[in-house]
Amino acid sequence: MTRLRCDFHIHTTNSDGTCSIQEVLQLYARQRFDVIAITDHAVEQASLREFALQGGPQTVTQETFADYLHLLEKAKKEARERYDLHLIPGIEVTNNTKEYHILALDVKEWIDPDWSVPEIVAEIHRQGAIAVACHPAKKEGEVLQGPFRHLYENREKYRTLFDAWEVANRYHLFPSIGLLKVPFLANSDLHRPNHIFSWKTLLTAEKFNMASVKQAICKGERAIFWHG
């Protein structure tokens, strides 16, 4: 078991990120990361309609999900063979109307962002995947980056529902999530290459062993670190 440099929240050109999957692999390999998850957005119907009207950004949809997963499975093999990097296929289940974003790590099937939070988490668990509450903060106060109030406001109610909570996202720290005393993660939510300089997670786990990484996320020892 070693201390692994991890980032479980990364976007690519499959949604609103600027890096291709290839560029993400190279970027993280250069910075000597061990475990990363690519988690492009899948959005609720209202956002999908809005994005269609305004011509973007791109997202993963029910129709493109199988192709997206296929790309990630191919990249996972390449990441290991070429870069000694453990890539986890993921998705960010994104509901902008109801203001919750949820990571599904090691996702296997489509998850509908219009479902309620408990329904989404139940589906993630049915798939044997990991459910992470993303940037749980209100618009004013702990974070400035958008209206994601639902998970923040319901943090006591959902406390044990999620496998882990983001206690930090990119440059922001969420002290009230720390006070929940739940398993936490720190992720970059990378959309552009310079976002790699952000809060991240150190996990004690066995690389390329998903069961070990899962165990470490849900129950294990972890620390957050700033990568500058």
Ligand code: ZN
């Ligand atoms: Zn998000």
Ligand code: ZN
């Ligand atoms: Zn994100």
